[in-house]
Amino acid sequence: MKTLRILAIDDHEMTMLGYKFILERIVFDDYNIIVDTANTYESGKQKIEESVHSFKYDVILLDVQLYPPNEEQPQNGEDLGVLTRKLVPESKIAFMSSFSDNFRINSILQSVDPDGYLVKTDIDPKTLEEAIKTIVTNPPYYSSKALGAIRKKMSNKITLDEKDKQILYHLSIGTKTKDLEQYIKLSPSSIENRKRHLKSLFGTENKNDLALILAAKKRGFI
């Protein structure tokens, strides 16, 4: 009997117990599934580092948000994913996220290229089981809402450079146009130009920023 080691990292202890309960009862070939857990960035990081020189985890489940919202988030699941890929490239990584916002999904798909991405509202015992099996045998596994975001992006002809993306992102979180220059290395008038250009790309000429943001959301950019 082989052992399948899973590490689940989530800051909500009860959520994680739920995962552990489901996962350890999965019947999967002749695997014995063992779930290890951690509920802070630090303890998760430590377990991953320890695993490098002992047994390696087969699958690492990472919550994107490892701190209560509103709190400072010095480090999040994405950073931990990047680190894990470096330390233990043989471990499969899957993200679990409460929000299905495209910006985050796109970013994680590029920075970590995880073997799975599960939007939490898509998860139930059945899909979780399917996800684990797919991740182990034939990755990737993307849950339904994640696929929705991916579909939007793939069906898209518009390509934006980093600065355009940053402008859209900052506008979407409510940054004022006049403050944008603090975050983006461009003059105010260039930022205005780019905003105009973006609005014409997304077909929201002469409309306000909200219209632009909504159009960009619909197309999967934020």
Place this chain on the structure above:
Amino acid sequence: MKTLRILAIDDHEMTMLGYKFILERIVFDDYNIIVDTANTYESGKQKIEESVHSFKYDVILLDVQLYPPNEEQPQNGEDLGVLTRKLVPESKIAFMSSFSDNFRINSILQSVDPDGYLVKTDIDPKTLEEAIKTIVTNPPYYSSKALGAIRKKMSNKITLDEKDKQILYHLSIGTKTKDLEQYIKLSPSSIENRKRHLKSLFGTENKNDLALILAAKKRGFI
């Protein structure tokens, strides 16, 4: 009892009978599944056009390649998909393709944005059933190899414009550099520049075109 109408278009009659056999035996809520078939571009087009003013198909399964390879392909499944989206936007479209080459998948995902994409070697009765159900209730459905191609593309930071893509595509089908200018509206020296640039993007500086093509394939561009 509701009726779920499926139209399958594939130039191999036997393949299509197989699909029909499997599909009509699927147990799916209280649907009665009826499969209509066509095995040429023209007859498929006709059935789609007729459906506009009578019953509309719920799902249209399209083979990408509707003519024997090597023959001239004046029209293919992709064109038919584009047409269908215009004529009957309420019908779901799924592609079936023997090749899982990224160039084709990427192109179809942009031109048609189908509700499903199945690579034929991924299809068996079980996945076909799962695919149909997902396409009807909660699209999209991408089969395993299709997901592989999509993953490559999404995890990629490199973005290419139309001309770069065309250069890569033509090189991949064996077009000589000196003939490229017939297909791409650029001067020979610009094409050389872009090829140099592409090679540096893909980390194949000072290597030959084959190395470039292989690297671009690995990253999901062709």
Place this chain on the structure above:
DNA sequence: CATAAACCATAGAAAGTTTGAGGTTTTTAT
């Protein structure tokens, strides 16, 4: 080994971006 194709370097032309300075219109707060 001769020829065609591929590749490289350079420099001027063309196209696209950025920037600052001037302004008008819209939004926001009181």
Place this chain on the structure above:
DNA sequence: ATAAAAACCTCAAACTTTCTATGGTTTATG
């Protein structure tokens, strides 16, 4: 209702990138 702030617009000069033509070298192929 009104003053102030922010957003928006236009234009032209500086700057950057890309394109193109030319002339040359290297590499592949019959």
